[in-house]
Amino acid sequence: xxxxxxxxxxxxxxxxxxxxxxxxCVRIVPQAHAYVVQRLGAYLATWTVGLHIKVPFxxxxxxxxxxxxxxxxxxxxxxxxxDNVTMHIDTxxxxxxxxxxxxxxxxxxxxxxxxxxxxxxxxxIIGEMDLDKTLTSRDDINTKMRATLDDATxxxxxxxxxxxxxxxxxxxxxxxxxxxxxxxxxxxREKILRAEGEKESTILVAEGQNQAAVSRAQASKQxxxxxxxxxxxxxxxxxxxxxxxxxxxxxxNLNETVLRLKAIEAFSTAADGKATKLIIPSDIxxxxxxxxxxxxxxxxxxxxxxxAAPAVSPNLTKSQIKK
Numbered sequence: 001x002x003x004x005x006x007x008x009x010x011x012x013x014x015x016x017x018x019x020x021x022x023x024x025c026v027r028i029v030p031q032a033h034a035y036v037v038q039r040l041g042a043y044l045a046t047w048t049v050g051l052h053i054k055v056p057f058x059x060x061x062x063x064x065x066x067x068x069x070x071x072x073x074x075x076x077x078x079x080x081x082x083d084n085v086t087m088h089i090d091t092x093x094x095x096x097x098x099x100x101x102x103x104x105x106x107x108x109x110x111x112x113x114x115x116x117x118x119x120x121x122x123x124x125i126i127g128e129m130d131l132d133k134t135l136t137s138r139d140d141i142n143t144k145m146r147a148t149l150d151d152a153t154x155x156x157x158x159x160x161x162x163x164x165x166x167x168x169x170x171x172x173x174x175x176x177x178x179x180x181x182x183x184x185x186x187x188x189r190e191k192i193l194r195a196e197g198e199k200e201s202t203i204l205v206a207e208g209q210n211q212a213a214v215s216r217a218q219a220s221k222q223x224x225x226x227x228x229x230x231x232x233x234x235x236x237x238x239x240x241x242x243x244x245x246x247x248x249x250x251x252x253n254l255n256e257t258v259l260r261l262k263a264i265e266a267f268s269t270a271a272d273g274k275a276t277k278l279i280i281p282s283d284i285x286x287x288x289x290x291x292x293x294x295x296x297x298x299x300x301x302x303x304x305x306x307x308a309a310p311a312v313s314p315n316l317t318k319s320q321i322k323k
Contacts, residue, residue, distance in 0.1 A: 027052050027061070034100040036063040046100050065100040069161060072111060076169065077119045079126040081134055087170045089126070091118055091145070094162040095153070102157030110156055114149070118163075121148045131170065138165050 028051050029035055035047040039059050054061070072095065076088035093114060097103045107113045125144050126134055134141070142163050150160040170178075 021056050025054050025056050027054065032067045034065045034067055035061050036065065036100050036104045038062045043101060043105070063100065063104040065097050065103055067097055067100075069094060069096040072114060073166070074115050074118060076167065077122055079123050081126055081129060081131050083130045085131045085170060085174060087126075087131075087134075087168060087174075089122060089168050090166045091122065092164045092166050093118060093149070093160065094164075095158050095160050097157055098159045099157030102155065104157075106156035110153075110158060113156070114153065114158070114160075117149060117152055118145070121145050121152075131174065135168060135170075138168075141165060 027035065027047070029047045029049050031049050033049070035052070037044045037047055037052075037054060037059055039055070043062070044059060072093040074091050074093065076090040078086060078088055080086050095114065103110060122141075122145060125141055129137065129141075142165060145163040146160055149163060153160055
């Protein structure tokens with residue numbers, strides 16, 4: 001019974017082995033990947049996305065390459081600046097495989113090669129800069145490193161897309177000195193800002209006082225102008241009234257006697273003032289003499305009338321006096 005089943009078991013085993021071999025010969029390459037195939041130890045082809053079949057026992061897959069962009073974070077590297085300051089810088093590399101064949105046969109360990117190349121390139125670039133320039137020139141350092149690494153990795157089928165300096169760590173003593181310098185700089189800026197504020201305030205106060213003085217001067221000027229205008233109007237009104245009075249006198253056809261009486265009235269008005277000396281025209285003096293003569297004549301006539309009248313008793317009433 002066992003001898004009858006032995007051929008069947010052998011055939012089943014052979015079929016299983018053949019199926020396994022056939023399955024191993026059929027390969028499906030996923031997206032963003034590439035397979036490097038070699039035949040009898042020599043490069044044959046690069047399989048891209050899709051279904052592929054290889055010859056059993058002759059063809060073999062030398063490398064499975066990931067074509068996606070990858071990130072390599074390298075540990076901090078000790079570098080020395082131009083002014084002999086030792087610091088540690090760690091970098092981040094963004095790279096991508098562009099040629100699977102060169103990537104497979106170009107270098108034994110591509111990632112280790114990129115790390116060492118990054119360290120040497122970083123030391124060369126930082127060695128040409130001093131500490132202050134290193135801390136403020138990240139973009140320049142990134143650009144120089146990317147260009148250098150990209151040229152160096154082209155024979156390996158690798159493209160360096162970006163290089164970033166993740167951390168720049170100077171010595172602790174340098175950090176403390178930088179902190180003191182930053183504190184002093186902030187205090188200096190604070191004093192400058194305070195001084196500028198006080199200066200602006202003083203300027204504004206002076207400008208305000210100047211504007212106030214100008215406004216007061218303009219107001220005083222306007223008041224004087226208004227006062228002068230009022231006086232001019234008053235003088236104009238007086239002169240106008242005088243002219244109108246003269247006009248009315250001229251229209252009244254005054255004779256010489258009236259004019260002389262008016263002159264005597266004006267002289268009397270002038271005499272009521274505080275002047276100690278008066279200059280009297282000759283014509284007015286003659287009129288004064290005439291007036292005095294007329295006054296004396298009036299007094300003499302009244303005395304004659306009193307002498308001719310009878311004596312009156314003081315005890316008489318007003319009605320008796322009238323009788």
